[in-house]
Amino acid sequence: MAAFLQSQDPSASVTPILKLYSELLSHPTLVPDSRTYELILSALTRKEEETQRQLRKLQHRITADTSKLEELRKADYLGAAQRIFGALGAELSEDVSADMVVKFEKLGAARSHAGTVRSPARPPSNPLSAQLVLLFAQNKYTEAHSFILFEAAQDRFPDWDNLLIVLRRIGHNDAHVVPVDDRRPLYALATSRIPRSSKTGSSKTGSSKTAFVQLESEWIIQLLEAGLVDEANSHRQRLLDADLAPSAQAYAALIVQSRRKDASDFALALWEEARTHGVNPKASLANAVLEQFARDGRSADALKFLTTMQSETDRQRKPTSQTFALVIAAACAGGDVEAALRVLRELLASTLKPTPRSFDILLEHLTTVQPDRKKALEVYDAMTAAQVPLSSATYHHLLAAYGSCGETPDYASLDDVFATLEADPKINVSGGHWAQLILARGVAGRDLEWARRTFDEFKTHATMLAAGHNVRQVVLVYVAMLKACLVNGRADLCGEYLEEMSREGVKVTSQVALTVIEAHSAMGDLPAARAVFDSLHDAPSTSSPSTTPPSPPPSPPTSKEELRDSSHWELMVRCEVAASESDRARALLERALALPLPIDVLERIRGIVENVKASPAGRATSEAVAEVEERW
Numbered sequence: 001m002a003a004f005l006q007s008q009d010p011s012a013s014v015t016p017i018l019k020l021y022s023e024l025l026s027h028p029t030l031v032p033d034s035r036t037y038e039l040i041l042s043a044l045t046r047k048e049e050e051t052q053r054q055l056r057k058l059q060h061r062i063t064a065d066t067s068k069l070e071e072l073r074k075a076d077y078l079g080a081a082q083r084i085f086g087a088l089g090a091e092l093s094e095d096v097s098a099d100m101v102v103k104f105e106k107l108g109a110a111r112s113h114a115g116t117v118r119s120p121a122r123p124p125s126n127p128l129s130a131q132l133v134l135l136f137a138q139n140k141y142t143e144a145h146s147f148i149l150f151e152a153a154q155d156r157f158p159d160w161d162n163l164l165i166v167l168r169r170i171g172h173n174d175a176h177v178v179p180v181d182d183r184r185p186l187y188a189l190a191t192s193r194i195p196r197s198s199k200t201g202s203s204k205t206g207s208s209k210t211a212f213v214q215l216e217s218e219w220i221i222q223l224l225e226a227g228l229v230d231e232a233n234s235h236r237q238r239l240l241d242a243d244l245a246p247s248a249q250a251y252a253a254l255i256v257q258s259r260r261k262d263a264s265d266f267a268l269a270l271w272e273e274a275r276t277h278g279v280n281p282k283a284s285l286a287n288a289v290l291e292q293f294a295r296d297g298r299s300a301d302a303l304k305f306l307t308t309m310q311s312e313t314d315r316q317r318k319p320t321s322q323t324f325a326l327v328i329a330a331a332c333a334g335g336d337v338e339a340a341l342r343v344l345r346e347l348l349a350s351t352l353k354p355t356p357r358s359f360d361i362l363l364e365h366l367t368t369v370q371p372d373r374k375k376a377l378e379v380y381d382a383m384t385a386a387q388v389p390l391s392s393a394t395y396h397h398l399l400a401a402y403g404s405c406g407e408t409p410d411y412a413s414l415d416d417v418f419a420t421l422e423a424d425p426k427i428n429v430s431g432g433h434w435a436q437l438i439l440a441r442g443v444a445g446r447d448l449e450w451a452r453r454t455f456d457e458f459k460t461h462a463t464m465l466a467a468g469h470n471v472r473q474v475v476l477v478y479v480a481m482l483k484a485c486l487v488n489g490r491a492d493l494c495g496e497y498l499e500e501m502s503r504e505g506v507k508v509t510s511q512v513a514l515t516v517i518e519a520h521s522a523m524g525d526l527p528a529a530r531a532v533f534d535s536l537h538d539a540p541s542t543s544s545p546s547t548t549p550p551s552p553p554p555s556p557p558t559s560k561e562e563l564r565d566s567s568h569w570e571l572m573v574r575c576e577v578a579a580s581e582s583d584r585a586r587a588l589l590e591r592a593l594a595l596p597l598p599i600d601v602l603e604r605i606r607g608i609v610e611n612v613k614a615s616p617a618g619r620a621t622s623e624a625v626a627e628v629e630e631r632w
Contacts, residue, residue, distance in 0.1 A: 128158035141169040163190040171222040180226040217250035224257040245277030252288035267292040282316040290326035299334030325358040332365040356391040363397035403440025431473030434458040435480035442484030451484040491522035521575040536564035566601040
């Protein structure tokens with residue numbers, strides 16, 4: 001649908017676009033989102049722009065075709081766009097209004113200037129708003145932000161709608177993003193200038209309550225994106241105290257951004273709160289709840305939630321393809337593969353168009369967590385039967401299914417999949433795909449020499465050169481090569497690849513750190529292993545599962561890729577124990593007890609430390625890490 005709208009020639013007939021809009025309104029299951037409406041409106045405004053271009057061209061001709069000129073003047077593309085926009089619900093128009101309002105005003109003013117029979121949108125009467133429209137037309141939102149604050153200092157203010165437009169654009173658009181603290185003065189100004197009624201100024205938002213909800217909902221989302229969860233919830237409470245509630249988008253953001261221990265229960269509470277306050281519980285909000293269920297592995301709750309959504313009569317609340325993907329993810333996270341397969345069959349039997357994500361989630365689970373080549377290939381067969389296009393992840397999981405899925409590698413099928421991948425014009429061969437080849441031959445097949453040759457080949461292969469040097473992808477191949485060295489008892493070769501990683505500037509993320517720590521430990525270089533462990537950060541927490549005073553918090557991590565989890569603690573303790581460093585292992589245990597790590601992991605670490613004397617001296621670290629990596 002998006003591809004169809006984006007491919008429309010501005011000079012072609014507008015009838016297919018309007019026909020599509022009509023079909024969307026009457027479709028029993030498809031629920032168009034704000035992006036779809038935005039594409040429809042954009043297609044219509046592009047037609048208007050092309051019409052105006054032709055008008056200007058004809059008006060400058062002495063012998064212009066008057067019938068053609070009149071036909072262009074009567075073209076109602078802008079009017080059609082405005083009627084569609086006016087028919088949107090408050091929440092949908094809230095998503096697409098920022099650019100559309102500006103575009104309508106700009107095109108409407110141009111229409112008026114061209115002397116057409118109608119002027120669908122009048123230029124703003126406020127002189128400051130008129131200047132802002134010019135800045136919007138040039139995509140200068142950061143300049144508009146500075147302009148507003150400068151004029152406000154002189155007690156001159158634009159229309160309230162323009163304040164909200166700028167706040168939205170400098171908060172979400174990557175090209176114009178402004179730090180959240182620098183946005184606070186604009187938010188405060190917008191709060192103080194909320195229109196008292198629908199007749200105040202030129203506000204298109206309606207009542208002051210509607211404007212207040214729009215502003216607070218937008219600010220909640222921006223605070224959440226900045227990681228200020230507590231402050232965002234205080235603004236939610238501010239709305240509730242006024243007997244109002246955030247928008248569905250704001251509630252969805254509150255749910256998705258929650259990192260509480262009881263995140264799923266909190267998500268359900270917010271869901272019920274939204275319904276109680278009359279917020280439309282459409283699919284996007286329900287999907288946010290399901291996303292938390294998927295994180296927590298609450299399969300039964302997700303399945304129950306899906307059943308409730310399927311019984312809804314409002315098509316905006318019906319399950320979407322994303323809904324089914326999230327329920328499948330929750331079932332997999334909860335270890336219920338049969339339930340996940342059942343949900344997939346329901347999706348295929350529905351009128352919804354399945355996406356690759358639904359299949360990729362199951363394929364990932366069946367090739368890693370619960371390896372089952374037969375079931376994985378059945379899922380793939382269902383995917384091809386449904387004519388769902390293969391994604392890069394699909395190829396990755398197929399290579400894993402044939403190469404390292406707990407059975408003897410099927411090298412012939414493995415090579416066929418890789419050859420198909422290379423020939424697929426829509427998919428770039430990535431480092432992850434090459435890593436699967438190395439894991440299949442070098443780890444599962446114990447052919448280290450073949451793995452080394454493949455590693456050397458991938459760096460100069462045409463597919464990798466075409467995709468460019470992507471460090472994120474390269475690191476996966478290095479990790480696969482390190483694993484191959486360790487599994488084949490050649491820890492002495494790890495140093496070669498670790499040095500090369502350093503020269504290439506490959507960053508050791510938390511996921512990569514497990515293998516790198518293991519490699520250093522296997523080489524007998526415990527100081528290097530400790531350095532990698534200490535370079536990671538523990539996730540911030542406000543509570544601790546033990547009475548042991550917490551250690552001073554480290555400097556905050558720059559990204560989630562640097563976070564240290566329970567697997568790193570357990571691995572490092574095992575490495576210290578394997579090296580007979582019992583004192584260091586006990587010190588790590590004390591540090592771990594001060595953190596909110598899973599109780600079963602803490603008990604396991606305690607058991608490792610307390611049984612040091614019973615452990616065989618110099619136990620192979622690779623045996624220990626195999627347990628950790630499998631759980632991780």
